[in-house]
Amino acid sequence: MKKYAIDFSHSTIGFSVRHMMVSRIHGTFESYSATLAVTDIEDMLDAQISFSIAVASISTKNFDRDVHLVSQNFFDADLYPKITFISTKVEKIKDKLFALHGDLTIKDITNPVVFNTTYTGNVINSWGQEVHGFHAETQIDRRAFKLVYNTLLETGGVLISDEIDINIELEINPI
Template sequence: MKKYTIDFSHSTIGFSVRHMMISRIHGTFEAYNAEIVAADIEQMQKANISFTIAVASVSTKNHDRDVHLVSPDFFDADVYPKIIFTSTYIDQLHERKFAIHGDLTIKNITRPIVFTTVYTGKGVNPWAQEVFGFQAKTQIDRRDFNLVYNTFLETGGVLISDEIDIVVDLELNLL
């Protein structure tokens, strides 16, 4: 088994949520780490993957909103400082497409989720290291993790949708 590391300058853990039912707000988590071990990263079926994300590193490019997100109204980062994902098994869907099944823990609540993941290819970076690219997507219902803050709008609907889209873009290389 080989260990892989993330090239953080070429990787992103992002999310988006519908705002006022008319637009989308996008955000990222700026501090995270991962353990990725695989016999063959391009085939992935026997890979073990785990991520730990620092909740307080959330960034939506709006300071007041970021402060609100780490408050007890949402993530309550002082009590629940980490989001954790651990893979449980991986299915190959097509030649370069995989379903990564795993457990996602937010606010000490763990739910099974599936990331639809595409192996986007490999190359050699300017430092002569072989690198591998992946994009993983999933959608969660934030209520499943006790992220329930919301406001009803006078015009109907709610301020924040319950569905959160998560997109992880990774560039990996051998450790």
């Protein structure tokens, strides 16, 4: 199997959630590590992928909100400092489109998830290095991971939706 490293300056682990049911708040995790190994990067069927994300690296571009998210009210980063993902299976849907199955762990609660994953191509960069791109997305119900903080609004509805969209953009290079 060939191993790959993430180009962190050209990759993003992001999320979005509906706020007050009228807009979306977007955020990223700025610190993470990953292992990626696969025989054929374009086929992906035997891919072994794992991620470890530092919860305290969350950024929504609002300091007070970020502090709240890492507090005991939400992620409780002091007690649960990492979010992890370990792949369990890859299914080819069609050319360059895959279903990446795996176990997502947040607050020591593990649930299966499926990322709709697209191989976006490869190039040789200006330094002669092989570069491959991927886009992956899924939606989780935050309550399944005991992320239950919320506030009822006077106008009806809630402050934060239960559904969280996760979007990942990766550029990787062979090691």
